[in-house]
Amino acid sequence: MSQIHEVYFGQESRASSSSSSSSSSSVMEMTNSTDYHDQTVIATSTTSTKTAKKNYEAQSIWYILWNKFWRRVRCWKCNEILVISEYDHQILYLCNLGELIQKQHSGTATNELKQIKLTNQNGRPTSICLKFVRNLCGALVGLHKSGKIHGNLNPGNVLIKKEIKGFRAELANNSFISSSSYHSTDCGKFGWEGAEGRVKKAESDIFGLGCVIFFLITNGRHPFGDDPSLREHNIKQNNIVNLSLLKDFPEAFHLLSHMLSPLLNYRPSAMKVLKQPLMWKSRKKQAFLCDTSDLGKNNSLLSDSLEASIIEGVSNTCWNQNIHEDIITHMRNYHRYDFASVRSLLRFIRNMSIHYKQLSPHIMNLIGVKDRDDLFDGYFARLFPNLFMMVYKLVEVNCSEERGFKEYF
Incomplete structure (x- = not known):
């Protein structure tokens, strides 16, 4: 038994x-x-x-x-x-996170579990996946604020709950797992603890949360390798072998490289994790870029930094080559753009966001996004996957204290 x-x-x-x-x-x-x-x-x-x-x-x-x-x-x-x-009796826990992914991979998931899509066709996390991440971060914020440490973050301790409207993820309360039974399972032994071992510190929870977030957004992969027997060694050597899977997802790469750091003081707090761009919805990212475009007019330091930047992945530094010619022609009705300027690209994004409802059906079909709030994630993030984090880091360094920008940091 x-x-x-x-x-x-x-x-x-x-x-x-x-x-x-x-x-x-x-x-x-x-x-x-x-x-x-x-x-x-x-x-x-x-x-x-x-x-x-x-x-x-x-x-x-x-x-x-x-x-x-x-x-x-x-x-x-x-x-x-x-x-x-x-x-x-209204609470219904369907399964834990590890079981969810295991069942989906093996084709044994129930119809309810099949509704939970963690990644889309482009390999990016879906809205429900990011909702789960926010659920877990929010739970950890509350736990740490009360002076408590979870101490055993892993997929087996993340429960999937059925709600009236959709699903949510919740942390199993580790304080009620008996120590004798814990040692009989390998859930917390292979790759879910930092190199510091089982230290009752908030920073240790952040490492475990980082591993769980990686597990979520990659649909079951582990940052330190898929072979459980090698994870402990990789953690001690700070060899995040699967981090390259996020090379085209800079928001996740930036956050998880900090959360999985061997240095405890380099790991962000749970509250800071919750404020990171990975947690932002498309509408907030879009608003951030529009605000940055407006700020660049009057902030010479930010403007110069943007002008000196080169967008990774854009050939010949001309960003218009990534956008359909008909869209460029239409958007020239609102502004004249410098196709070698990052600041001008932000202006392009701002103008499209403002005038989105005025776009012709042909242009909207080329963009492929029905809702203006999904414009950045649904269109621009595919064309310029590194743009957002590049701009975010510049603003964080140069003008995070500017009026109107504190809400982003």
Whole structure:
């Protein structure tokens, strides 16, 4: 029989410790609370249920369990069972992250799991994938603000939850995984801890989160190699063998190279991770480039830096060669552009964003984006994949304190 990892996701009871009634009001009080419980509920068998310290009547707890307020999720690496106790019957954890990807790769995913597409046809993370990343970062921000450390970030501890509108990812609360059961699984042993080992520091959580984010956006790859037996060695040597997979995804490359650094003080905080461009939606990136274009008119330092920059991947430094001639001709109605200037390209993006609804159906078909808010990710990021991070770094160095730009940093 598989060993059981005891994990608790219920809510703290508001009932007084003196009350042990099994009445419906007691049960409702437990289900309506929003705080995490501070004890582990252990479902040891189908006939008895006990708690570590608080002595709720077994009948009350079993009443909840009998109504399917808990599910069993198997660890994606070792196939051992995670017992998840829930006091909210509307919560449904479908699986963990490792199991999701394993099932999708093997073709055994349910129809529900098939709806979760982590990467698109271009290999970029989908909106639901980035939503999962934001979910995990937000959870870690809250954990670290409360002075707690997770200490065991890996795909087996990321649970996929079904909601009324879509899906979300949540962190399993590691403080309720017993130490004895943890050591029997390899989920946390091969490649999810930094070279510093199991150090109870926030920076160690950031390393684990970086590995999980990489796992998410690459649809199951590991930054330090796909062979678990070599990951520990690669981590100690700072050999991020699969980081090259992100060479055409600079937002992810920039962030993860910091998160996976062997130097603890080089890793960003969870709050800073949440503010990084990888987390931004297309509309925010577009607004940032438009604001930068406007700022360049009056900021000589930024303007000179942009003019001296060369866009990687643009032949002969003429960016118009990457854009259809009909689109260039149409956009010349709004402005005269210098095709060797990065600042002028930003002006081009700004003008297209402002006048998008005035574009002819022919031009819109060439662009291939229906919603103006998706213009950058859906069109310009494909043509100039390195443009955004190049501009972001210039603004960060030269004018991150400028009025209107603090929201980006």
